[in-house]
Amino acid sequence: MNPQALRLDHARALLREAGVALPPPASANDWTEIQAIIDGLCELSARDPLTGLPNRRAFLGRLTQELDRSSRAGEMALLLMIDIDHFKSVNDRYGHLAGDAVLRAVARLLSEQVRPMDTVARLGGEEFGVVFPHCGPTFGALLAERLRAAVAATVMPLPDGQATLQVTVSIGGAYSPAWVRSSVEHWMERADRQLYEAKRQGRNRVCIEPVPVNEVSPEEKDLLFAWHDASGYMIDAADAV
Template sequence: MTMRVADLRLDHARALLRRSGVDVPVAGDVPTAQELQAIIDALCELSERDALTGLPNRRAFLGRLAQELDRSSRAGETALLLMLDIDHFKSVNDRHGHLAGDAVLRAVARTLQEQVRPMDTVARLGGEEYGIVLPNCGPGAGVMLAERLRQAVAQQAIALPDGRSALHVTVSIGGAYSPAWVRSTVEHWLERADRQLYEAKRQGRNRVMIEAVPVSDVSAEEKQALFAWSDPDGLIIDPADAV
C-alpha cells in the first residue's frame, strides 16, 4: 500500500503526542473528522506547554497577559504580573549537573502552582525564569502573595536525581500592576515587571520588589466611552441598552 504524505504527517503528529504522554486513539485506518479535530486540539495544547515543567510556555503566557490588559482597560480591574528568576541557577548546573538543574526547575514550578489561586496563571518563560499573572489582585494581596511564593521556594528541600542529597534555592521576584482604564501593551507591562526583578537582584536577590499601583484618573464619561462600541451602521451603542 502506498502511504500518502498526509498519512505520514499524521503518524508523526500522533507519535509526537505519545512521546508527550498524550494518546489520541484512531479507530480505523483513516481518522474521522472528530478524531482529526482531537489530534489538532491536542497539538495546539502541546504547542503552548513547556515540555520540562508542564507549565504554559511564553507563547501561551503572552496571550493571557493580553487578555488581562484588555480586562483592565475595559473594566478597571487591576491584575498583577510577577516575574521570577531562580538565584544563581548557573551554579546549580555547574556543581550538580543539568539533570539536577532540571529537577530544580520542575520543583520550583510545582511550588509556584501550589501557592496560587485557580484563576492565576504560572508559566515558564525560558531558562530559569517564570511568570505569574494574578487577575483582580489588589496591592495588599499582591505583596503578600509574592512574599509567600518567595518563602515557599526558599523553604523547599529539592531532592536531586542521585537520591542521596537535597538542595535549597531562592528566587528574586519583580512585579507590576496593569493600569486600570488605560490602553497599554504586553511589552510595556513585561518591561515594567522586569525592571523590578532587576532591582530585586541588584539589592541582593531572594527578595520581592513590586512597582506601585498606577493611578488612573478617569471620568465617568471616559469610562462610558471605553465600554461603548460601534454597530455596523457606525452608531455608538451603550452596552446597558443592548439586548
C-alpha cells in the same frame, strides 16, 4: 506509503510521548481522531515540555486578555517575573539533570501556591511568569511573598538520590493600569525593572512597582464604554477627537 499517513503516525507518536490520550481510529479517514490530533498538537504547542507549564507564547496571550480587561473594566491584575537565583551555579556544580529537576520543582511549587484562575508559565531558562487577575495592591505583595517563601523553604532532592538542594527566587511585579490602554511589552518591562531591583538588593526578595494613580472620573468611564463604532469595536481616544 502515503506521506500523509507518515505525518499522522509522527503526530500520534509525539502526543503519546507527551501523555496525550487519543481515541482509537475507526477508519483510515476518521475525522474524529484527526480533530483530536489537531487539538492535542495545539495544546502541546502552548506547553513547556520540561515543566508542563504554559510557555511564553501562551503566557503573552494571557497577558493580552488581562490588559484588555483592565482597560475596559478597570480590574487590575498583577504580573510577576520570577528568576531562580544563581541558577547557573546549580548546572555548573551538579549538572544539567539537576538543573532540570530544580526547574520542575520550582514550577510545581509555584503552581501549588496560586488560585485556579491564576496562570504560571515558564518564560525560558530559569525565568517564570505569574499573572494574578482581579488582584489589587492589598493582596498582591502577600501573594508574591508567599511564592518566594515557598521556594526558599523547600529542600529539593537531586536525581542522584543522595544530594539535596535549596534555591531561592527573586521576584519583580507590576500591576496592569486600570482604564488605560497599554501593551504587553510595556507591562513586562515594568515588572522586569522590579526584578532587576530585587536582584540588586541582594536576591531572595520581592520588589513590586507602586500602583500608578489614574484619575478617571465616572463620566470618563462612561465614555470608555460609549466609544464603539457601528461594528462594536472600541475606538481609541485619539481617533474619537
